[in-house]
Amino acid sequence: MNAYDNILTQKIYDLIAPYLGDLMAKGAIRSQCKKIGIDDNKIQRHDLPALAQNMAKAMNLFVGAENAEMLAARIKTL
Amino acid sequence: MKNVRNFWILSGIIVLFNIVAYVFIEGNTLLIISDLLPVVCAALSIMGVASVINYLKTFDITKKVWMLMLIGLVFNFVAELLYFVFEVIQQRNMDDFFPSYADPFWIIGFVFFFVSIISMIIYYLRSGMPHGKTQIHLIIIFSTIVLAILVTNFLLLPIARDPETSLAQKAVSLFYPITDISVVCLSLIVMYIVNQFSNRLFSMPWILIALGYLFFTASDLIYSYLSWQDDYSAGNFFDIGWNAGYLLIGLAGIYQFNLMKKIKEER
Numbered sequence: 180m181n182a183y184d185n186i187l188t189q190k191i192y193d194l195i196a197p198y199l200g201d202l203m204a205k206g207a208i209r210s211q212c213k214k215i216g217i218d219d220n221k222i223q224r225h226d227l228p229a230l231a232q233n234m235a236k237a238m239n240l241f242v243g244a245e246n247a248e249m250l251a252a253r254i255k256t257l
Numbered sequence: 258m259k260n261v262r263n264f265w266i267l268s269g270i271i272v273l274f275n276i277v278a279y280v281f282i283e284g285n286t287l288l289i290i291s292d293l294l295p296v297v298c299a300a301l302s303i304m305g306v307a308s309v310i311n312y313l314k315t316f317d318i319t320k321k322v323w324m325l326m327l328i329g330l331v332f333n334f335v336a337e338l339l340y341f342v343f344e345v346i347q348q349r350n351m352d353d354f355f356p357s358y359a360d361p362f363w364i365i366g367f368v369f370f371f372v373s374i375i376s377m378i379i380y381y382l383r384s385g386m387p388h389g390k391t392q393i394h395l396i397i398i399f400s401t402i403v404l405a406i407l408v409t410n411f412l413l414l415p416i417a418r419d420p421e422t423s424l425a426q427k428a429v430s431l432f433y434p435i436t437d438i439s440v441v442c443l444s445l446i447v448m449y450i451v452n453q454f455s456n457r458l459f460s461m462p463w464i465l466i467a468l469g470y471l472f473f474t475a476s477d478l479i480y481s482y483l484s485w486q487d488d489y490s491a492g493n494f495f496d497i498g499w500n501a502g503y504l505l506i507g508l509a510g511i512y513q514f515n516l517m518k519k520i521k522e523e524r
Binding site: 237240242246 | 315456521
């Protein structure tokens with residue numbers, strides 16, 4: 180079952196949920212979208228670079244810069 | 258020693274040996290074991306945390322947080338080693354030698370631990386990740402204030418008012434409980450934040466670090482109380498809290514190393 184109607188949001192969720200879990204993944208998407216001033220269900224392709232960068236910063240502390248950058252690269256190319 | 262299972266087994270053996278020693282061994286042998294085990298445990302924790310730093314290539318906030326923790330552990334290792342040398346090798350009576358030359362190292366080590374954990378929390382709160390419920394944060398802060406009042410009433414004030422205790426002894430005896438209480442608060446906040454991750458592998462390093470600090474705090478508080486009462490002697494059962502604290506922080510490093518390695522391999 181999909182957590183989001185928006186395909187890009189769902190893809191980001193699918194990417195980070197295995198690491199963060201359902202609750203934190205949704206919370207992270209919501210707060211990172213809010214940070215760049217967009218609705219989490221209205222993510223568009225041009226939002227991805229900024230969103231990816233913020234997501235990488237947030238994940239850095241837990242997985243290290245190298246892995247966080249890898250995650251950002253995957254979000255950017257969704 | 259980068260395998261989580263092996264580190265758990267080794268830690269279990271050390272703690273079990275520690276308990277058995279306290280129950281069945283007495284005298285000088287217990288003194289040697291009691292003073293030597295913290296040195297071994299601190300060395301193991303350095304190994305665990307060093308594995309993370311070695312793995313992290315970029316010098317960013319993550320590496321800084323772990324680096325500060327490592328420096329704190331190195332200071333603690335030196336302190337444990339000095340204490341062992343004074344008490345076991347030089348056979349000094351540590352009751353008459355308080356604060357000892359080891360205490361400044363513990364104090365400096367603590368400052369690094371404190372900066373490490375607070376840096377982690379500040380970075381996390383600024384990262385835009387979910388903070389959790391404000392009520393829980395307030396409950397943690399309120400509980401810490403209650404603990405601070407209790408400790409002040411039953412430990413700090415009596416020590417501060419004791420005319421037989423020298424100024425240096427008072428300063429060191431008061432430093433540990435005051436700073437420990439702040440670390441309890443920070444550790445509980447960290448535990449709450451990372452507990453929100455449903456993936457245990459992700460939250461485990463920080464849960465173990467927070468638990469390690471809580472063990473340190475429990476032992477420090479009992480130590481401060483007993484040494485003020487002149488009831489502390491090496492080989493006390495609560496010494497195990499320091500050893501367990503070191504081992505948990507070492508384990509945290511091993512978990513973090515394995516988490517980063519696993520994610521990299523999954524790419």
